[in-house]
Amino acid sequence: MPSERLFDEAFLRRLERLALIFRQSANSKMQGERRSNQRGQSVEFSDFRPYALGDDFRRIDWNAYARLERLFIKLFVAEEDATLHILIDNSRSMDWGKPNKLSYALQTAGALGYIALVGLDRVTAITGANGLDYANSFLPAIRGKQNAIKLFSFLLSITASPGRIEPHGWLSAYAARPANPGVVILISDLLSDGWESALSLLRSRGHDITLIHLLSPDEAQPDMTGDFRLIDSESQAEIEVTADFETLERYQANLHAWQLGWRQFCRARGMTYQPVQTSTPLEEMLFARLPKQGLLK
Amino acid sequence: MNIPLLLKNTAGLWLLLLLPVIAALYLLKLRRAERLVSSTFLWRKMVQDMEANAPWQKLRRNLLLVLQLLFLGFLIFSIARPAIPAVAYSSQTAVLILDTSASMAATDVQPNRLEAARRAANQVIEELPANARISIISAGEKSRTVISLSADRRAIRQAIANISLSGGGCDLGVALQIARAIAERQTDGQTVVISDGNVELPDRISIPGLVRFIPIGDSHQNQAIELLNLHTNPGNHSLSAFAQTANYSDSIARRRLAFYADDILVNVYDLDIPPNSTQSALADGIISTTRVVEARLLPDGSSADDLPLDDVAYAISQPATPATVTLISQGNLFLETALKLLPNLELNVPAPGQPFDPGNGLVIYDGMTPNAAHLPAGNLLFIAPPTSTQLFTVTGILQSPESEAVEPLDPLIEQVKLDEINILDSQEIAPPDWARVILADANSRSPLLLVGEAEGRRIAILAFDLHHSDFPLQVGFPVLISNLINWLSPGSQSPRQATPGATIVFLQPLTVAQENSPLTITRPDGKQVQIDYQDGKAIFSDTGQTGIYTIASGNGENSLLAINLFSPQESRIAPKESLPLESSTPTGENRSLPTGEREIWRITASLALALLTIEWLVYQRATLTMLARRIKTLPRRVRFSR
Numbered sequence: 037m038p039s040e041r042l043f044d045e046a047f048l049r050r051l052e053r054l055a056l057i058f059r060q061s062a063n064s065k066m067q068g069e070r071r072s073n074q075r076g077q078s079v080e081f082s083d084f085r086p087y088a089l090g091d092d093f094r095r096i097d098w099n100a101y102a103r104l105e106r107l108f109i110k111l112f113v114a115e116e117d118a119t120l121h122i123l124i125d126n127s128r129s130m131d132w133g134k135p136n137k138l139s140y141a142l143q144t145a146g147a148l149g150y151i152a153l154v155g156l157d158r159v160t161a162i163t164g165a166n167g168l169d170y171a172n173s174f175l176p177a178i179r180g181k182q183n184a185i186k187l188f189s190f191l192l193s194i195t196a197s198p199g200r201i202e203p204h205g206w207l208s209a210y211a212a213r214p215a216n217p218g219v220v221i222l223i224s225d226l227l228s229d230g231w232e233s234a235l236s237l238l239r240s241r242g243h244d245i246t247l248i249h250l251l252s253p254d255e256a257q258p259d260m261t262g263d264f265r266l267i268d269s270e271s272q273a274e275i276e277v278t279a280d281f282e283t284l285e286r287y288q289a290n291l292h293a294w295q296l297g298w299r300q301f302c303r304a305r306g307m308t309y310q311p312v313q314t315s316t317p318l319e320e321m322l323f324a325r326l327p328k329q330g331l332l333k
Numbered sequence: 334m335n336i337p338l339l340l341k342n343t344a345g346l347w348l349l350l351l352l353p354v355i356a357a358l359y360l361l362k363l364r365r366a367e368r369l370v371s372s373t374f375l376w377r378k379m380v381q382d383m384e385a386n387a388p389w390q391k392l393r394r395n396l397l398l399v400l401q402l403l404f405l406g407f408l409i410f411s412i413a414r415p416a417i418p419a420v421a422y423s424s425q426t427a428v429l430i431l432d433t434s435a436s437m438a439a440t441d442v443q444p445n446r447l448e449a450a451r452r453a454a455n456q457v458i459e460e461l462p463a464n465a466r467i468s469i470i471s472a473g474e475k476s477r478t479v480i481s482l483s484a485d486r487r488a489i490r491q492a493i494a495n496i497s498l499s500g501g502g503c504d505l506g507v508a509l510q511i512a513r514a515i516a517e518r519q520t521d522g523q524t525v526v527i528s529d530g531n532v533e534l535p536d537r538i539s540i541p542g543l544v545r546f547i548p549i550g551d552s553h554q555n556q557a558i559e560l561l562n563l564h565t566n567p568g569n570h571s572l573s574a575f576a577q578t579a580n581y582s583d584s585i586a587r588r589r590l591a592f593y594a595d596d597i598l599v600n601v602y603d604l605d606i607p608p609n610s611t612q613s614a615l616a617d618g619i620i621s622t623t624r625v626v627e628a629r630l631l632p633d634g635s636s637a638d639d640l641p642l643d644d645v646a647y648a649i650s651q652p653a654t655p656a657t658v659t660l661i662s663q664g665n666l667f668l669e670t671a672l673k674l675l676p677n678l679e680l681n682v683p684a685p686g687q688p689f690d691p692g693n694g695l696v697i698y699d700g701m702t703p704n705a706a707h708l709p710a711g712n713l714l715f716i717a718p719p720t721s722t723q724l725f726t727v728t729g730i731l732q733s734p735e736s737e738a739v740e741p742l743d744p745l746i747e748q749v750k751l752d753e754i755n756i757l758d759s760q761e762i763a764p765p766d767w768a769r770v771i772l773a774d775a776n777s778r779s780p781l782l783l784v785g786e787a788e789g790r791r792i793a794i795l796a797f798d799l800h801h802s803d804f805p806l807q808v809g810f811p812v813l814i815s816n817l818i819n820w821l822s823p824g825s826q827s828p829r830q831a832t833p834g835a836t837i838v839f840l841q842p843l844t845v846a847q848e849n850s851p852l853t854i855t856r857p858d859g860k861q862v863q864i865d866y867q868d869g870k871a872i873f874s875d876t877g878q879t880g881i882y883t884i885a886s887g888n889g890e891n892s893l894l895a896i897n898l899f900s901p902q903e904s905r906i907a908p909k910e911s912l913p914l915e916s917s918t919p920t921g922e923n924r925s926l927p928t929g930e931r932e933i934w935r936i937t938a939s940l941a942l943a944l945l946t947i948e949w950l951v952y953q954r955a956t957l958t959m960l961a962r963r964i965k966t967l968p969r970r971v972r973f974s975r
Binding site for chain 1 (some may be wrong): 366367370372375379382
């Protein structure tokens with residue numbers, strides 16, 4: 037499990053320089069600090085549009101009417117808050133590898149959540165516990181930098197799920213929750229079936245989804261030669277494999293095809309796909325890869 | 334094709350039981366090691382892929398097993414000593430005679446016949462059992478046992494590789510006698526003659542055991558210079574060169590014959606030499622100071638010539654220095670006339686009692702004996718010496734001796750009829766131990782003609798006075814005198830032309846100071862040989878190369894010697910299909926080719942080794958590919974790290 041503190045002070049200060057980018061309106065009821073692409077009420081002028089029946093008289097630009105004898109409505113940039121949903125897959129297969137995928141996922145979640153909190157956005161997190169222990173697997177929305185400690189302690193409490201996680205059930209349950217569409221970051225190794233339908237369902241709720249796909253180095257390049265009976269850490273299912281050169285070559289090709297399939301799946305649905313090996317330093321992912329993907333700036 | 338295969342060690346096949354053991358071990362090995370992985374999700378997907386082409390996959394997975402089984406199979410097969418029946422010359426001993434005569438230099442077989450003979454010899458050795466003892470004889474002008482009864486294949490191959498052309502003819506008789514001597518000591522031997530068949534064969538020689546002849550060569554296209562002579566024209570002091578060319582092929586040959594005088598072209602003839610015939614050419618007007626005349630057959634168009642060795646000939650013009658002969662006599666007309674007839678002779682007849690200086694020349698004392706203190710330095714011929722000298726002792730007078738040749742074959746009395754000589758009286762001389770008696774009295778055995786070498790000079794003694802016999806009136810007299818003078822005054826008689834392989838004898842020039850400096854002989858290829866005189870002679874036999882040899886004696890005099898092939902037997906390079914070789918073993922079971930076998934375990938063992946290597950490569954291919962990739966990506970990394 038990760039250490040008691042996810043990050044040190046210096047790293048947090050570096051994180052404060054980053055900000056989340058929301059590519060779509062949050063449609064939030066609450067006014068926040070996030071500049072929306074929707075027009076709204078603020079002090080910053082955005083545009084004019086002709087008056088239409090039912091518009092607020094108070095927003096008619098009378099100076100323009102004096103000049104042009106036509107009614108125009110002044111539009112202002114709306115500022116809104118947004119919600120960052122952090123979904124952490126804590127299935128057994130995630131608690132694997134060197135560096136550990138789950139702790140890498142928690143660190144990523146912590147960093148992104150902290151960035152969002154610093155940006156006065158709402159942050160909520162959920163992990164795939166059994167479903168029985170709902171309270172411990174869900175962090176209700178928090179807001180403000182002062183609540184970062186809540187986020188971190190929640191993340192530190194997450195352990196690998198003892199049972200199996202059905203992606204569809206887990207995500208459809210989450211999608212069914214009444215929540216405004218926001219940014220969803222799913223951190224998972226995707227090493228089970230059913231993720232596609234679950235993600236499609238989530239997408240249909242209007243979320244801006246970023247998929248951070250974690251793989252440990254020994255999954256990307258298995259270091260084994262010989263005849264093995266491989267045992268699944270989740271399901272205890274067995275499979276016999278003769279790991280010789282061709283097999284490993286084929287495994288690699290297969291892995292690339294799989295990742296390419298996910299990339300195409302995400303592009304087709306307007307989602308962001310970011311494959312990461314846990315051997316990648318966290319800094320590189322946060323300060324180089326995710327900004328490149330347009331998630332952070 | 335059905336090749337019957339023999340196994341000489343069938344017990345080794347029991348080892349085949351190891352094959353199931355390996356297979357069993359393989360099955361045991363397939364009890365897989367268990368390994369916990371995060372998820373079998375990716376592996377499952379892959380295995381589904383793989384099962385689409387399962388049979389091939391299964392085979393490939395068992396590739397190592399197949400290779401290992403094959404390796405072991407070949408190894409066991411090798412242990413079982415497989416053999417195929419060969420046309421078996423599987424004798425335990427073999428004598429290989431390789432012809433190294435000049436005709437073996439013919440290039441009708443690439444690269445030449447000698448090389449082909451070497452290859453044939455190696456093949457014969459290949460067919461022999463591994464422990465067979467082999468002798469190699471190189472048969473040229475002289476035959477030589479290169480290696481004797483050796484089982485060391487490497488030494489044998491080395492010996493075969495070291496055999497070189499001897500340049501001259503080939504006398505197979507000596508070689509066959511050596512072979513017979515070896516074969517007679519062995520019960521199961523064979524003799525193999527590898528030659529083009531242009532050899533001198535003894536009339537009858539039979540060799541025990543199997544005798545084989547392996548013919549080499551397939552062409553008879555050759556033209557040769559058979560003769561090159563020089564004549565000094567008496568009148569204008571110029572030289573004429575006479576060359577005779579021969580064509581040994583079946584078609585007319587058009588060749589260009591060029592004469593060179595000391596490397597300057599002086600004359601060229603275009604010759605059409607009829608098949609199996611000769612054509613002559615004469616080059617006149619060569620200036621008399623020329624030392625070497627070279628005749629060369631140049632290629633002209635289509636005429637094929639497979640033996641270049643006989644296309645060049647050399648002749649040497651060496652103005653003879655006249656021999657000095659001093660005759661001390663009371664007057665002897667017979668002798669003076671006979672001496673004056675001899676060419677290249679400078680005759681001094683000092684008046685009796687006058688002082689004379691013979692130098693190193695021959696001094697003839699006719700009916701006189703010198704004072705012991707005044708014995709001249711050169712060779713001496715005494716005729717009827719009246720008194721003894723330090724060299725011999727006169728004991729008396731022999732009345733009417735009957736001459737009889739003691740050594741009738743001596744070259745000194747060649748062509749001399751001696752039985753009709755009537756002699757009145759003769760000095761009786763006790764034969765000294767340095768002398769050979771050529772003629773003696775038939776009754777008293779008292780010598781009439783003595784020759785020998787003493788105190789470093791040649792001495793001849795004719796015991797009877799010429800005036801007291803009818804010998805000077807006979808035909809044999811001038812011949813004997815000529816022979817004697819030639820023997821006693823050899824200075825101008827050193828040979829100028831010889832055939833390859835000939836043994837050349839150089840006589841030590843007589844000098845007052847008898848210094849013993851060696852001869853330095855430079856061969857045509859530039860190699861120098863030093864030869865010391867022994868007993869007044871220097872013997873040189875390393876004459877295998879054709880061309881000009883330069884002989885430098887200690888006193889700075891240079892003379893030349895030309896070695897030319899001039900051998901129709903060698904120039905007639907058409908190979909013979911068979912040689913009349915006889916085996917003394919009676920015809921019958923031994924004459925029919927004995928059946929034997931040729932072991933091939935080396936081949937199968939090599940195959941096993943190759944399989945082992947392949948197996949290792951297959952086993953290590955992941956590592957190897959990784960290494961290859963690392964090496965490929967290495968430069969890029971270096972570039973990035975900068």
